[in-house]
Amino acid sequence: MRWMKFEARWASAAMEGFVSGRGAAFAPHPGEVDFVHALLVMGAASAPLARLGLRLAVWLAALSPLLLDGRLRLLSSVAPEQRGALLARLLVHRSFLLRELALYLKLATSLALFSVATLRERSHYLRALPASPPAPAARALPLVPSVEG
Amino acid sequence: MAQLTLEDAADFVIVGTGAGGATAARVLAEAGYSLVLLEEGPLLTREERPAELLDAMALAVRDFGSQTTSGPTPMPLLQGRLVGGSTAINSGIIWRLPEDVREEWTRDHGLGWLVEREALTRIFEQLELELEVAPTSDEVLGNNGHKMRQACEALGLPGKPITRNARRCQGRARCLQGCPLEARQSMDVSYIPRAVAHGARLHPLCRATRVLRARGRAVGVEGEVLDPRTRRRRGRFQVMARRGVIVAAGAIHTPVLLASSGVGGPVGDYFQAHPGCAVVGRFAEPITMGFGATQGYEVPQRERGFKLESLSLPPEMLAARLPGAGHAWQQRLAELDHYAQWATQVRMQAHGRVRRSWLGSPVVQYEPLAADLAKVQTAVALLCRMMFAAGATEVFPGLGGLPEALTTVEQVRLLEQAPLKRQDVHLLASHLFGTARAGANHRTSVVDARLECHDVPGLYVMDASALPTNLGVNPQHTIMATVWRAAEALAERSARPPVA
Structure with missing residues (x-):
């Protein structure tokens, strides 16, 4: 799945928009997350219709100021604290299609965010994890006379 | 090549x-x-x-x-x-x-x-x-499962630990990515x-x-x-x-x-399928879904056409499931250890068809019936009540047309006031x-x-x-x-x- 340069910029801006706003302990640092990489991985592994959906989701988010408020602006040119509000409105939009596309982009954002070890740590997902015994030795897997070569 | x-x-x-x-x-x-x-x-x-x-x-x-x-x-x-x-x-459920x-x-x-x-x-x-089948032990039930048990005890529901093919489970909560210990058979x-x-x-x-x-x-x-x-x-x-x-x-x-x-x-x-959806609850105390059997506790409700299960999510899925965007979402992401998730699988009556497209790929035509959606609605409402019974401070039913977060058990009635529409629920099927x-x-x-x-x-x-x-x-x-x-x-x- 190829993304045009402007689409990659739109995608980054939209996905950053989900975590925009200052002051939260979780906030990713600039450059800490490679959002476009997550889109590329998802796109490469997804069904053709889902790839189209991913692209539509990026366009939808980028054009959300126009779609929701009639403002001739892109999401990336809106103040960071307002981006999250626009995306939140898309997530509860009355149209099933728009809601689903926005949720799809939010899922891509989550996958990108939690690919980063420091952000997993800042989420405290594993805080208070009981100590577990070490993993037992891996059992020998079958020798696979496969299609190598 | x-x-x-x-x-x-x-x-x-x-x-x-x-x-x-x-x-x-x-x-x-x-x-x-x-x-x-x-x-x-x-x-x-x-x-x-x-x-x-x-x-x-x-x-x-x-x-x-x-x-x-x-x-x-x-x-x-x-x-x-x-x-x-x-x-x-x-999750190796048997x-x-x-x-x-x-x-x-x-x-x-x-x-x-x-x-x-x-x-x-x-x-x-x-x-x-x-295949080393055994009920999930208390040691690896995890707080997500323990909370569901607490809800069952409070509401008199017939819950039980899930029987799985994972007797040597150590509760790494990674069934969905593939067991890192090869404990699940x-x-x-x-x-x-x-x-x-x-x-x-x-x-x-x-x-x-x-x-x-x-x-x-x-x-x-x-x-x-x-x-x-x-x-x-x-x-x-x-x-x-x-x-x-x-x-x-x-x-x-x-x-x-x-x-x-x-x-x-x-x-x-x-x-046919068992489509389902899930309800997330926020608790004041840590739940830490990262520890415990991915699915450790269940509430069979066959006579009503559904089954409820604890379902611990990896952080990526949990994050996407939490409502909102921007600052409010970030606040939630900073405390992912406070959430529990329970799901329902519904035995739907609907039949569908699988066809081969001209490209050779499958096309699946399938739509739940009104009776099926009624079961989903009943199951989601019950899950919300269970969350509150277990002490949740906020519950996210995940249904369109409703508040994203319920804060009192009385609000669960909002869910039951009108028939659930297909476009208001995120269904997913794996059976x-x-x-x-x-x-x-x-x-x-x-x-x-x-x-x-x-x-x-x-x-x-x-x-x-x-x-x-x-x-x-x-x-x-x-x-x-x-x-x-x-x-x-x-x-x-x-x-x-x-x-x-």
Whole structure:
């Protein structure tokens, strides 16, 4: 799945928009997350219709100021604290299609965010994890006379 | 790159290495037959299983979870695509075939031999012994499961620890990415290695496209060898079968392969599923879904048409499930250890169809009925009440047209005031059935009680496609038991092979 340069910029801006706003302990640092990489991985592994959906989701988010408020602006040119509000409105939009596309982009954002070890740590997902015994030795897997070569 | 050509031959060729294909391999290999196992996905060793969901899904889940039903409200249909099939990425939940379903299949579908009570009991016991089946222990139930138990005690519901094929579970909560300890006895760590140890040859990254026939009988399989990195076609294979071809590619891809091979009858009809959705609750105290059995506690409600289960999510999925965006969402992401999630699986009455598109890919037409949505609504409302009973401070029902967060149990009534609309609920299905169903009647079934195709001698369907209806419980154990029964009979009636 190829993304045009402007689409990659739109995608980054939209996905950053989900975590925009200052002051939260979780906030990713600039450059800490490679959002476009997550889109590329998802796109490469997804069904053709889902790839189209991913692209539509990026366009939808980028054009959300126009779609929701009639403002001739892109999401990336809106103040960071307002981006999250626009995306939140898309997530509860009355149209099933728009809601689903926005949720799809939010899922891509989550996958990108939690690919980063420091952000997993800042989420405290594993805080208070009981100590577990070490993993037992891996059992020998079958020798696979496969299609190598 | 040079085109790769693979040729092989064996007594039986098995397409698919999930619960059905691997069980057939287990039985036939140990009966002394030579086998070739074909799997579209890769073989992932323990070391190759990523903890991060982005990479784990790209490697192991068909189409990254984007395989859906068609129509205006698509429903994701989750299936594993790797050696072990969906058993490699599920929670290993074990339920024997419910007696009412067994009676229905005997009475209405002529499957008395396949599901004969004593035979199935013997097979279930053998499977449970070999696959280390046991109820989830308190030590690895995790707070997500403990909270569900607390809710059941408060509301008088019949909850119980889930029985799984994971007696040595240490509660790493990574079933959905593939158990990092190989404690869960998915097919890739149990029956596939066992069959290989008995001489079966496993070919991953081989996508079957057609069953070959000679004089009307199934004699082999041909298809494409896939590149491990790009999954694009890298060559072709042809595997000949001296005694039979067993198709076990799952309820979506089995009918497509049968249709591509010219098999007639109601191929792809009678599709059924257990769609479901989930409710998330926030608790003042830490829950830490990162520890405990991914699914450790359940509340069977078969008489009402659904089942409730604790379902711990990896952080990626949990984050996407929490409401909002921007600052509010970030605040929630900074305390992911405070959330619990419980899901419902609904035994829907709706039937759908799986067809092969002109591109060769499956098209799944399926829409829940109003009665099915009513069950979803009842189940979600009950889950919300349970969350509050367990002490949740906020509950996220995940339904459109409702507040994103409920803060009092009285608000649950909002959920019950009007019928639930399809577009207001995010449904997802992973238990799929019936697209090459077994039965005595040639017009309404594709295979007979011994799972052999009515139309094509030597062609067998041994997966959830052959189950004539959905079950209302997790299907893995029933798939394995019915396949075991049919494979045992197949081994018995095929001429005994010479000992190598």
